[in-house]
Amino acid sequence: MNVSRRIAGRWPRRWPVQPFREPSWAKQEPTYRDCPPALIEAAGKRASARPSGNWFVVAASREVRADRPFGVTVGGRELVAWRKPDGEVHLGPGACPHLGAPLADARIDGGALVCRWHGLRIDGARCGTWSPVPAHDDGVLVWARLDRLGGEPPLAAPVVPARPEGTARIDAVATLTGTCEPEDVVANRLDPWHGAWFHPYSFSRLRVLEAPQGLDVPDEEDWFLVEVTFRLAGRWGVPVLAEFTCPEPRTVVMRIVEGEGVGSVVETHATPLGPGPDGRPRTAVIEATIAASSRPGFAVAARLAPAIRPLMRHTAARLWRDDLAYAERRYALRAD
DSSP, X not given: OOHHHHHHXXXXXXXXXXXXOOOOGGXXXXXXXXXXXXXXXHHHHHHHTSOOTTEEEEEEGGGXXXXXXXXXXXXXXEXXXXXXXXXXXXXXXXXXXXXXXXXXXXXXXXXXXXXXXXXXXXXXXXXXXXXXOOEEEOSSEEEEEOHHHHOSOOOSSOOOOOOOOSSSEEEEEEEEEESSOHHHHHXXXXXXXXXXXXXXXXXXXXXXXXXXXXXXXXXXGOOEEEEEXXXXXXXXXXXXXXXXXXXXXXXXXXXXXXXXXXXXXXXXXXXXXXXXTTXXXXXXXXXXXXXXXXXXXXXXXXXXXXXXXXXXXXXXXXXXXXXXXXXXXXXXXXHO
């Protein structure tokens, strides 16, 4: 018996990091038989039927600041967001109502936007043809309510997924853009079977234990249950059970329900940006990871969150560079 096997045989099962054995990538069990396209399509249709109240994620909360404006385009509409000195988020059209200057380039003075072209001052209230857009800051993400784009009955607040409570948590937000539509991003996340094949550097020993079938699935049963090991290095990883749900049409949530970090979530939000220069749609993937743990050492790690967040964003971005290729391919096959 070699040294690694001897260590694995004596490794405490209560520790979060565990040794594991697996076949080579090509020898793992194929998953294509378990994920018929109709199943993924039905899950997407059920998600699209849920109300969003016309709310769209526009940015990470940390990106919207009191010292400079944040510009973004959603559904082809130019927007600008900023904070007042008291921390309240304001959001509205990104073009100055005077001559159309980009308010993303404005200066902030006393909580108001000051246009750099001619000095027009916008404090967040209606100003000529400029009207504020309803905004919501949930502490991790900033949302905008765009009724014309959403076309649904409006809701007073967005459908924010349940998140781990308490101060001992770390959140990080990664944003990438792809040539696809939000439904393609959602379809990617509703296909957990691809994880160990497409992302072997991150996932191992992945099995989908339960998956909803058909269109008429009650909301309380509409989730995927997945057993997976998050690979750390070599054949060492963190085994968990995770569930995937869609609380609204453009959001997929992965929640750890058993194992290390119970209650931690990864929220994948798909925001339509509008057509790119080639006329094809662009979609922003805005992924929020909110990690928590009851272990005493995690409280220490939470105090080091500013140093840990870049690593979390890097991990999410690496996965989504691959997954956007999946989503873009899905869109291209549908559009061409």
